[in-house]
Amino acid sequence: xxxxxxxxxxxxxxxxxxxxxxxxGGNPYYGQLVARRVxxxxxxxxxxxxxxxxxxxxxxxxxxMGAPLVGIEKPVSLPALxxxxxxxxxxxGDRLGAFVALEVGGGQxxxxxxxxxxxxxxxxxxxGMGRAxxxxxxxxxxxxxxxxALPVAISDDHGLLWVLRALPxxxxxxxxxxxxxxxxxxxxxxxxxxxxYCARKGGAIYFTVTLDHASLQRAxxxxxxxxxxxxxxxxxxxxxxxxxxxxxxxxxxxxxxxxRGKIADVERRFRGGHDxxxxxxxxxxxxxxxxxxxxxxxxxxxxRIDGQVALTVPDLITVVExxxxxxxxxxxxxxxxxxxxxxxxxxxxxxxxxxxxVVGPQAxxxxxxxxxL
Amino acid sequence: MSSVIGIDVGGTNTDxxxxxxxxxxxxxxxxxxxDIQSGLLTAFAQVRGAEPIDRVHIGTTAFTNxxxxxxxxxxxxxxxxxxxxxxxxxxxxxxxxxxxxAVANPVFFVRGGREYNGRSxxxxxxxxxxxxxxTLVASHVTQAAVTAVFGTSYPDDELQVAEWLQTVxxxxxxxxxxxxxxxxxxxxxxxxxxxxxxxxxxxxxxxxYRAAVPASLFIxxxxxxxxxxxxxxxxxxxxxxxxxxxxxxxxxxxTGLADAIVFDVGGTTTDVGRLRGGYPQLAxxxxxxxxxxxxxxxxxxxxxxVGGGSLVDPVTGAVGPRSVGFRLITEALVFGGExxxxxxxxxxxxxxxxxxxxxxxxxxxxxxxxxxxxxxxxFLRLLESFEEPHQPLPVxxxxxxxxxxxxxxxxxxxxxxxxxxxxVANAYGAAIGQVGGEVDLTFSLATTSRxxxxxxxxxxxxxxxxxxxxxxxSIRTVELEDAGLTYLASDALRVRAKAVGDLDVGP
Numbered sequence: 111x112x113x114x115x116x117x118x119x120x121x122x123x124x125x126x127x128x129x130x131x132x133x134x135g136g137n138p139y140y141g142q143l144v145a146r147r148v149x150x151x152x153x154x155x156x157x158x159x160x161x162x163x164x165x166x167x168x169x170x171x172x173x174x175m176g177a178p179l180v181g182i183e184k185p186v187s188l189p190a191l192x193x194x195x196x197x198x199x200x201x202x203g204d205r206l207g208a209f210v211a212l213e214v215g216g217g218q219x220x221x222x223x224x225x226x227x228x229x230x231x232x233x234x235x236x237x238g239m240g241r242a243x244x245x246x247x248x249x250x251x252x253x254x255x256x257x258x259a260l261p262v263a264i265s266d267d268h269g270l271l272w273v274l275r276a277l278p279x280x281x282x283x284x285x286x287x288x289x290x291x292x293x294x295x296x297x298x299x300x301x302x303x304x305x306x307y308c309a310r311k312g313g314a315i316y317f318t319v320t321l322d323h324a325s326l327q328r329a330x331x332x333x334x335x336x337x338x339x340x341x342x343x344x345x346x347x348x349x350x351x352x353x354x355x356x357x358x359x360x361x362x363x364x365x366x367x368x369x370r371g372k373i374a375d376v377e378r379r380f381r382g383g384h385d386x387x388x389x390x391x392x393x394x395x396x397x398x399x400x401x402x403x404x405x406x407x408x409x410x411x412x413x414r415i416d417g418q419v420a421l422t423v424p425d426l427i428t429v430v431e432x433x434x435x436x437x438x439x440x441x442x443x444x445x446x447x448x449x450x451x452x453x454x455x456x457x458x459x460x461x462x463x464x465x466x467x468v469v470g471p472q473a474x475x476x477x478x479x480x481x482x483l
Numbered sequence: 484m485s486s487v488i489g490i491d492v493g494g495t496n497t498d499x500x501x502x503x504x505x506x507x508x509x510x511x512x513x514x515x516x517x518d519i520q521s522g523l524l525t526a527f528a529q530v531r532g533a534e535p536i537d538r539v540h541i542g543t544t545a546f547t548n549x550x551x552x553x554x555x556x557x558x559x560x561x562x563x564x565x566x567x568x569x570x571x572x573x574x575x576x577x578x579x580x581x582x583x584x585a586v587a588n589p590v591f592f593v594r595g596g597r598e599y600n601g602r603s604x605x606x607x608x609x610x611x612x613x614x615x616x617x618t619l620v621a622s623h624v625t626q627a628a629v630t631a632v633f634g635t636s637y638p639d640d641e642l643q644v645a646e647w648l649q650t651v652x653x654x655x656x657x658x659x660x661x662x663x664x665x666x667x668x669x670x671x672x673x674x675x676x677x678x679x680x681x682x683x684x685x686x687x688x689x690x691x692y693r694a695a696v697p698a699s700l701f702i703x704x705x706x707x708x709x710x711x712x713x714x715x716x717x718x719x720x721x722x723x724x725x726x727x728x729x730x731x732x733x734x735x736x737x738t739g740l741a742d743a744i745v746f747d748v749g750g751t752t753t754d755v756g757r758l759r760g761g762y763p764q765l766a767x768x769x770x771x772x773x774x775x776x777x778x779x780x781x782x783x784x785x786x787x788x789v790g791g792g793s794l795v796d797p798v799t800g801a802v803g804p805r806s807v808g809f810r811l812i813t814e815a816l817v818f819g820g821e822x823x824x825x826x827x828x829x830x831x832x833x834x835x836x837x838x839x840x841x842x843x844x845x846x847x848x849x850x851x852x853x854x855x856x857x858x859x860x861x862f863l864r865l866l867e868s869f870e871e872p873h874q875p876l877p878v879x880x881x882x883x884x885x886x887x888x889x890x891x892x893x894x895x896x897x898x899x900x901x902x903x904x905x906x907v908a909n910a911y912g913a914a915i916g917q918v919g920g921e922v923d924l925t926f927s928l929a930t931t932s933r934x935x936x937x938x939x940x941x942x943x944x945x946x947x948x949x950x951x952x953x954x955x956x957s958i959r960t961v962e963l964e965d966a967g968l969t970y971l972a973s974d975a976l977r978v979r980a981k982a983v984g985d986l987d988v989g990p
Contacts, residue, residue, distance in 0.1 A: 139776075140669065144571045179977060180599050182667040183633050184565075185572040267568040267604075309975075312598035372868070394867060446757075446764050446783055448868055 112162065112232070113336065115223055116154040120146045122342030124220065128437040129341050129359055130334065130454070131215025132426050134242035134409035137178060137439065140185040141217025148188070148227050155226040157235045157335055158208065160326050167207025168260065169234060169321045170198055171251075172221045175304060176314030178441050184314055186217050187267045188224070194265035194318030195225055197273040201261035202320065210234040210321065212249055214334045215242030233335065240331035240457040241426050244408040246304075247297020248469045250459045251321060254329035255293060260320035264304075266311050294468050331457045337363070345435040355435025356450045365454035366483060368413060368420055369402045370395050370432060373447045389429075389443055391451065402451060404429070406440045411474050413451060422471040424461075425483050426454035455483045486534055488698070489914025490526055491542040491729055491907070492519055498910035499526035501536075508532060510904050519545060524695050538986065539696045542703035542729045542913040545688050546681050546719045550773035553585040559658075559679035560589050560624050561672065562615060564640050565596030565632030568604050574630075574672055579774040586680055589624060591615050595640045596632030599925055599975055604632060612644055616651035626679040630660035630672040636925040656682050663720060665923040665979070670778035677775060678720035685719035701916065701986070705779060707732045707762050708983055709916035711952055723772050727782050729912025731756045731763040734879040736915045737902035743877045744869050746862075746892075746899075747908070748884030750792040751806040755785045757869045757876075762961065764869075785865055789858065791884035793825045800853030816842045828854050829887040859891050866895070881908040919961075919983040920947025926976045936976050937963060944980035953984030 115123060124142035128135060149155070163169070172191055174181070199206060209222035214237050222233035238249035246252065263273040308315045344358035360367060375390040389410075391402035403414045410427040413420045421427055429438045432450045443449075460469050461482065467473060470480045486508070490499045492515060501509045511529035516522035527539075549555045561574035574590050575583055593612060594605040619627065627648060631640040638661040645657040658679040664671025689712045692700055702715035703725040715722055727747075734745040741761040747754045757764040763782035771777070788804025792811040795802050807814040807822055814820035816827040817838025823846075829835045831846035870876050878897045880889055883906050892899035904911065922943045926936040941960055948958045962981035 137667075140572055143576050143669070147571075147576065177599075177975075179666060182669075183599070184568050185668070187568065188571045189567065309600075312600075312602070312604070313975075398867075446766075 111235075112156050112158045113235075113339075114154045114156050115149070115339070117146050117149040119339060120149065120220070120223075122346055123223070123335070123339045124217075124342065125345055125437070126338035126340065126342030127214045127219040128439070129345075129363075129428055129430065130240070130338055130426060131213075131242040131437065131439070132409040132428050133406060133438070133440040133443070134244065135178070135213065135215025135218055135439070137182055137441070138215075138217055138220075140182060141220045144186045144188070144217075145220045145223055148224050152227040155223055156232050158232045160234050160236060160330050160332065163207045163234065163323065163326070165323045166205070167323060168202060168205050169208045169210045169323075169326055170195065170202075170206060170225070170318060171210045171212045171238070171321065172225060172316060172318045173212040173218060174221070174314055174316055175246075175308045178439070180313035181217065184267060184312070186221070186224075187314075187316070188228075189269065190265045190267050190316045191221065191224060192228065193270040194263040194316050195229070197263040197265070197270050198261045198318045198320060201273070201275050206231060207323075208232050208234045210326070210330070211237035211335065212251070213237055213239040213242045214338050218242070219335060219338060234326070234330065235335045236326075236330040236332045237334045238329065238331065240334050241424070242409055243469060245297065246300045247294045249297070250329040250331060250457070250465075251325060252293035252297045253465050253468060254325070254459070256321060256325050260322065262320065263318040265316045265318070266314065271311070271315065329459065331459060349434065356430060356432060356452070359430065359435060359452060363452075363454045365426070365452050367450060368427075368453045369393060369397050369400065369415055369451040371397055371400075371402060371449065371451075373443060373445050373449060376444055385440060387440070391449070394448065404451065405476070407474055408440060410440065412471060412476055412478070413453070419478050419481075421453045421483060422476065422478060422480050423474065424456040424466070424469040424480070426456055428452050428454060453483050486537050487914050488527065488530055488536055488539045489542075489910045489912070489916075490523060490539065491726070491909035491913050492523060492544055497522040497526045498907040499530045500904065500907055500910045500914055501530040501532060502911075502914050503534070507904060510907050510910070512907055519543075520691055520695060523692075527696060536698040538699040538701060540701045540703060540709050540913040540916050541692060541696075542725050542909060543688070543722060544726065546685065547723050547772070549681060549684055550582075550677065550723070550775075553582060555684040556586050556680045557626050557683045558586050558588055558624055559626035559628050559676055560591060560615070560619055561676055562591045562593060562627055562629045562644065563672065564593055564607070564629060564634070564644055565604055566592040566594050568596060569632055569668060572669055574676065577669065577776060578673070582774060588676060588680075589619075589622065593644070595644070596634070597637040597640065599633055599636070600927055601633075601637050607640055607643055609647055612647040613651050616648045616655065619655065620652050625654065626656040626658070626682055628658045628660070628672065628675040628679040630668060630675055632668060633925070634659075634661045635665055635671070635923050658682065658718075663718065665778050666977070667778050670776055673775050674720050674777040674779065677723075677772065677777070678718060681719040682717065686716045689713070689716040703729055703913045703916055705781060706919060707912070707916065708919040708951075709913070709986070710918065714951070720777075723779075724781060726909060727754060727756065727784055728763055729909040729916075730754070730881060731758055731782055731912065732761075732915060733908030733911030733913075734758065734881050734902070734905075735761045736911050737881070737904060737908060738877070738879050738900050740877050740879060740900070743879050743900075744866060745879045745881060746885070746888070748880065748882040748888055749790045750811060750884065751788065751790045752786045753789045753882075753884070753888070755787070755865045755869065756782050760961070785868065787861060787865065789825065789861070789888070791824065791826045791887055795823045795825055795828055795854060797823050797850065800850050800857060802854060802858060825854070825884075825887055834890060835886050855891060855894075858888065859894060862888070862891055863895055866897070881905040917983045918948060918951040918953045918986055919981060920944045920949070920951055920953070921979075921981040922947065923979045924977070926978065928976050931976075933976060936978050937980075940978040940980040941982070944982040948982040948984050952986055953982075954986065955984075958982050958984035
């Protein structure tokens with residue numbers, strides 16, 4: 111079930127991706143502008159289902175490691191994206207089948223669309239999170255294992271930094287056995303090593319990573335790009351026709367309105383290169399007498415209402431402006447905004463015990479059980 | 484005793500007030516004239532009196548109108564300092580096509596700019612800058628906007644580029660992004676370009692004001708402060724959209740309330756805003772000026788289509804959003820027209836006495852009750868969206884349509900405060916404008932402690948307020964916030980600080 115993404119679809123895709131990004135992924139505005147420009151020059155792309163990809167083909171994902179703030183001074187760099195891709199492409203030869211996103215959210219889910227427009231290969235309808243998370247080990251690709259002997263490249267605004275033509279070992283499956291354990295170790299190692307490297311290199315580096323068909327079959331969160339597009343379109347349509355954009359998001363996503371209110375206070379702490387903090391919400395309308403609190407680490411992690419846990423990671427907690435349905439990221443949220451807090455279901459791939467150790471509330475230091483929406 | 488005149492040049496009326504200390508000495512409301520200046524002079528003449536005037540504050544729509552109408556704009560060069568970084572998003576990429584065509588600003592990418600930690604992306608190249616300057620001379624471009632990557636944190640590159648440009652061409656007007664915007668290169672660059680395009684108009688406007696007004700002259704900014712007229716001639720972009728802010732600040736001054744909800748009831752809409760500590764609560768989302776996205780902060784306003792000219796459905800009693808606007812004085816029933824408006828309802832209910840009441844005798848109590856019931860519900864929702872639960876705030880009613888809705892707030896259990904001179908609240912807002920200074924800086928926590936970073940940002944904000952004309956003893960910090968650079972392993976810290984103070988006027 112393929113579908114086209116045209117220049118006119120980009121604002122909807124960016125908005126919908128940001129709804130799924132749970133407050134992370136940075137400001138999608140710049141990515142959207144770059145994508146509109148590239149698509150208007152190179153034409154629309156056709157997004158395909160992973161089952162339409164031939165089994166002997168490989169997929170490539172590009173992801174930017176860095177801070178949203180750096181991203182609004184140094185926007186998505188096409189030279190960086192292309193340098194990384196060219197290096198991987200050289201190693202792959204003609205085995206490239208498609209592009210895929212590591213996460214939906216911010217500009218990240220627009221990267222495969224950009225590469226697709228520039229090279230003529232299709233992007234896949236899916237990603238490795240179904241949302242955004244702050245760290246590499248939290249993606250399903252690492253949790254469920256990646257094939258060895260596939261190239262990885264790292265680049266930045268100035269060009270290629272280095273390329274690894276093949277991973278030295280298989281991650282996760284096979285040799286080590288249990289799903290995810292080694293993937294988690296590798297992910298944590300990537301975070302340790304490359305967060306610092308990234309900071310030294312000016313705060314934004316681009317990873318270009320290859321995935322084989324079997325990894326995608328195991329770990330792809332399917333349909334997330336289509337869902338983001340549909341969400342964005344529903345919000346735009348509600349705005350245009352005097353409908354309720356929040357209602358539109360809930361209808362399309364199967365999510366739930368958890369609280370409606372107004373931001374009373376935002377407290378931030380800076381620790382280990384991440385924004386940690388809490389958002390205090392005073393209820394409005396039907397929630398008039400209730401008080402909410404959302405803890406965040408770059409993304410919104412856990413919602414308490416009147417002291418009771420209402421929803422946690424890995425389910426999606428997203429905050430949108432009530433009047434417009436515009437998603438509000440953790441970087442810009444502040445007192446006075448009138449918001450709705452929504453809960454959206456996460457991928458079942460995150461619901462195994464092994465996965466929850468990496469993406470559940472305990473992984474972020476909250477000693478509460480995960481109760482799916 | 485210091486004496487100040489505040490003038491608001493609006494779309495319909497030009498309002499003026501003269502204050503002596505906190506005492507109102509005179510107020511005037513005259514129609515705005517097509518040339519702006521003659522209406523301004525009339526209003527000024529009506530309030531000036533015999534005593535000397537210390538200063539005059541003017542809130543103007545001249546610059547906003549120039550942008551909206553795409554008139555009186557000067558082409559300006561967009562110089563992006565940061566090659567090879569950031570070229571994926573060229574200047575003006577998100578501008579409306581007609582504005583881009585109207586000015587045809589040339590674009591240059593030059594080497595330079597910084598990383599977030601201050602390291603140079605590429606060293607500046609003097610010969611490259613000089614070539615740009617020469618090109619501009621040859622193509623008769625007289626304004627330039629210089630925007631460097633991370634220029635707000637590290638302004639040195641922009642300052643150096645300006646110096647080299649002006650060495651080649653001393654007459655070139657140069658607008659620097661770090662003096663205008665905050666983080667977000669595109670919005671900051673757009674604001675800087677708008678500024679450059681408005682500068683020749685600003686210089687002419689300010690010169691005309693000066694010729695007309697024999698006093699120390701200040702211009703309202705969109706954050707409730709004023710700037711000296713000579714600064715406004717250089718930074719007109721800060722004067723864009725100052726109207727709503729002046730109306731909220733005026734309401735604060737007229738009532739003495741620092742925390743309140745303000746209903747500004749006009750002809751077409753009611754704009755509702757919230758005062759916190761005497762200043763408007765600011766909106767969260769990005770502001771567009773004439774279709775261009777900038778990153779200014781604007782008052783958080785809810786507008787509903789309820790005003791004196793709003794059409795009323797004679798059957799259902801539904802009000803607005805359509806309005807007869809400035810044609811109220813010919814189209815409303817009480818003025819001999821054929822359209823049932825909210826003003827007619829108010830006359831029928833004997834809340835106001837204007838026009839010919841006999842023309843609304845057929846408007847029954849039942850229709851009045853229907854209109855009231857639905858307006859009450861809408862106003863209640865507005866109040867709730869601005870108030871904390873169980874902590875009702877005072878409500879201030881300003882604007883020409885205030886008497887039409889005052890009873891609704893009483894019925895909602897609120898004492899709607901309607902100050903004297905409420906209809907010229909904007910001019911009061913202009914009169915009481917303070918001066919402010921703002922900084923937005925990034926620090927490395929490897930070399931600076933958080934406390935030291937906050938202190939330095941605060942100090943610089945105070946210094947900027949003083950440079951803007953604030954009396955040193957009166958400066959206070961109104962905003963001081965920090966946010967980590969999300970996702971980075973390094974300990975970078977971003978701090979934003981703002982300070983305001985009273986104007987330092989003569990003894």
